[in-house]
Amino acid sequence: MKCQNHPDKEVKGACVGCGNFFCEDCLTQIHGKNYCKKCIVELAEKTTQERANPPAAQPIIIQQNQQQQQQQQQKPKKDSEWGTVILVCCILLFIFFLIGWGMSHH
Ligand SMILES: [Zn+2]
Ligand SMILES: [Zn+2]
Numbered sequence: 001m002k003c004q005n006h007p008d009k010e011v012k013g014a015c016v017g018c019g020n021f022f023c024e025d026c027l028t029q030i031h032g033k034n035y036c037k038k039c040i041v042e043l044a045e046k047t048t049q050e051r052a053n054p055p056a057a058q059p060i061i062i063q064q065n066q067q068q069q070q071q072q073q074q075k076p077k078k079d080s081e082w083g084t085v086i087l088v089c090c091i092l093l094f095i096f097f098l099i100g101w102g103m104s105h106h
Pocket of ligand 1: 018020035
């Protein structure tokens with residue numbers, strides 16, 4: 001059998017990517033498997049695309065943004081609750097002060 005790219009050369013093996021037979025010049029061994037030049041380019045493009053756009057990275061960023069938005073929405077609510085607690089404490093202290101002042105003068 002002859003190589004697809006080189007009709008004068010005998011095939012050395014089959015590409016694991018496309019299954020076509022190629023000669024020694026056309027095949028490259030990666031991790032003990034034969035790849036043709038076309039499949040190496042496709043493999044490289046696939047790897048660089050996955051590195052440039054990791055599928056798991058975007059949902060995590062969206063979740064972080066949602067958590068930040070929830071925290072920002074909850075914060076003012078907590079502040080108003082604390083403000084109410086402090087106001088009640090001040091009123092109670094003022095009432096106790098008035099009672100204590102009134103008792104000391106009668
Ligand atoms: Zn191939
Ligand atoms: Zn060849």
